Amino acid sequence: MEFFLPLNYPYSFEKTIKRLRTFEKSSFAAAGERLSRTIHGKRGPLLCTIGPVKGEKALHVKIEGSLAEGEQETLKQTLSRMFSTAVDLTPFYEQMGRDPVLAPVIAAREGMHFVLEPSLYECLIKTIIGQQLNVSFAATLIRRFQERAGGKVSFHGREWPLFPTAEQAARLEYEDLQALQFNRRKAEYVIDLSRLVANGELDLDSLWELNDEEVLRMLLPIRGIGRWTVECVLLFGLGRPDLLPAADIGLRNALKRVYRLDHQPSEAEVRKLGEEWAPYRSYVTFYLWDTLDNMKSG
Known part of the structure; x- marks a missing residue:
């Protein structure tokens, strides 16, 4: 399946994906101007490849794998949300252009958008794994977790990592993650949260309907989740535009x-x-x- 995602300008795909090319925790593989990664479809793993269209205000998306009937529209919405293609930053640039200190910082990055995780579960788990760790070791643990619980899938003779579902992670024991160099407490956080999601006790999709404070009130009582973790989910999972992580x-x-x-x-x-x-x-x-x-x- 192939389709185009129209862009709300100003939008720079090059600036938007710049960090993804080198960020150790990125789930994307870069080839030229295009990025690829796996996501979960209704019938199994899918490989998504996305890149700019020369001379057009649009991104080209190619989806490979077994698709369910009517799944195309869902995937369009998911990819559009992930790459913030419908976000119009014109009012933001107009406002910040009047700030004498920040105006040049903002102008130099015009067109740079958030790239969100494909699911709130993936965002939350990656954030928990990354708590109080340097980026390199966090990336190592995320990769090991993926390989242990999610495994790999083959497309074009190449193996691609697949982030696990909550159900897959819920079947692990704490010792499974400790064997991958997770400390005991973090192993408990990851598996216990996965079990809450898999058992239906935590409905992450309901977060889309809540405001920022309501999201905080829902997630903070869960063991292993602090304010920094929720703020990361609000930013990189939900794409909320007006969050200030002042303690960062x-x-x-x-x-x-x-x-x-x-x-x-x-x-x-x-x-x-x-x-x-x-x-x-x-x-x-x-x-x-x-x-x-x-x-x-x-």
């Missing part, structure tokens, strides 16, 4: 550099600065994080 160290370091402060701003100072960014605080945060990536590479 990366954001505070970026603000210190961009505003040329002689100290790392406190959480309260970040919230004060962020008042001027509403209703696009997620995007300002995202663009500021990108300045840190540039600083590392430069």
